[in-house]
Amino acid sequence: MLTAVIALAGLGLLGSLGLAIAARVFAVETDPRAEEIEEVLPGANCGACGKPGCFDLAREIARGNADIDACPVGGEKAAKAIGKIMGIDFSGGGERYVALVLCAGDNKEALKKYQYNGIYDCVSVDMFFGGDKACSYGCLGLGTCAGACPFGAIDILPEGIAKVDSDKCTGCGKCIEACPKGIIKLVPAGRNVHILCSSHDKGAAAKKKCRVACIGCQKCVKAAPEGAIHMDDFLAVINYDAEIPESVAGECPMGTIKVFKTEDSAGQETAGGGS
Numbered sequence: 001m002l003t004a005v006i007a008l009a010g011l012g013l014l015g016s017l018g019l020a021i022a023a024r025v026f027a028v029e030t031d032p033r034a035e036e037i038e039e040v041l042p043g044a045n046c047g048a049c050g051k052p053g054c055f056d057l058a059r060e061i062a063r064g065n066a067d068i069d070a071c072p073v074g075g076e077k078a079a080k081a082i083g084k085i086m087g088i089d090f091s092g093g094g095e096r097y098v099a100l101v102l103c104a105g106d107n108k109e110a111l112k113k114y115q116y117n118g119i120y121d122c123v124s125v126d127m128f129f130g131g132d133k134a135c136s137y138g139c140l141g142l143g144t145c146a147g148a149c150p151f152g153a154i155d156i157l158p159e160g161i162a163k164v165d166s167d168k169c170t171g172c173g174k175c176i177e178a179c180p181k182g183i184i185k186l187v188p189a190g191r192n193v194h195i196l197c198s199s200h201d202k203g204a205a206a207k208k209k210c211r212v213a214c215i216g217c218q219k220c221v222k223a224a225p226e227g228a229i230h231m232d233d234f235l236a237v238i239n240y241d242a243e244i245p246e247s248v249a250g251e252c253p254m255g256t257i258k259v260f261k262t263e264d265s266a267g268q269e270t271a272g273g274g275s
């Protein structure tokens with residue numbers, strides 16, 4: 001019995017010694033700046049920077065493998081604080097981008113082709129003939145994007161369409177990855193003329209399916225400064241680098257062009273639905 005106890009104690013001692021040696025041999029040196037940087041990051045662990053979590057980004061910044069403004073959520077404030085830790089002068093951030101849902105075809109404007117009673121999820125409904133909407137390009141309105149947004153910046157309106165609150169949006173892009181229709185885009189905040197349609201159907205077909213569809217008439221292209229709006233396969237598309245006068249919206253016979261500031265979420269509702 002005594003021998004067994006001594007043997008067990010010996011084994012335990014050997015094990016602890018082995019662990020202690022392994023801890024020394026395999027120890028990973030952490031740059032103390034990584035911990036300081038982690039403290040000034042927002043702690044959202046949203047992955048918007050392309051890293052699995054905030055500490056992973058902090059470590060990469062401390063190693064010099066990532067920029068001090070790599071966190072889109074922390075923005076300029078975090079970049080300045082990280083710059084102080086790293087001894088780098090942060091000379092100011094670029095333009096803020098926010099998400100925008102390029103569809104205004106809510107349940108009042110767009111036709112449905114069948115009644116869906118399945119799982120409440122856009123990816124699921126999309127698997128049944130491209131969704132329940134007659135327009136196969138439109139917002140499905142079941143909020144997969146809202147579920148993916150780490151900042152609660154997307155609501156599904158009672159009319160069955162997704163709308164981004166640009167005050168809350170950090171431009172992380174999670175909603176863009178989640179939307180099976182690929183109709184959410186990042187646009188520079190503060191722009192006020194938007195074409196809220198993603199349909200590439202020809203004019204007559206688009207009009208039959210949705211009352212606010214782009215019919216590809218090109219009136220906006222002609223009314224806007226050169227290069228500010230172009231056609232892409234029957235769909236008018238805004239060039240967000242260009243200045244577009246609000247009067248261009250009045251040229252659209254379908255009301256597809258909306259005027260609202262992407263920073264002004266209240267303005268989106270008064271602009272006639274959509275996102």
Ligand code: SF4
Nearest residue numbers: 122139140141145179
């Ligand atoms: S924008 Fe896309 S993900 Fe969001 S509700 Fe519409 S279809 Fe679904």
Ligand code: SF4
Nearest residue numbers: 149169170172173175
């Ligand atoms: S709306 Fe989209 S881009 Fe904006 S914070 Fe939410 S997931 Fe990120």
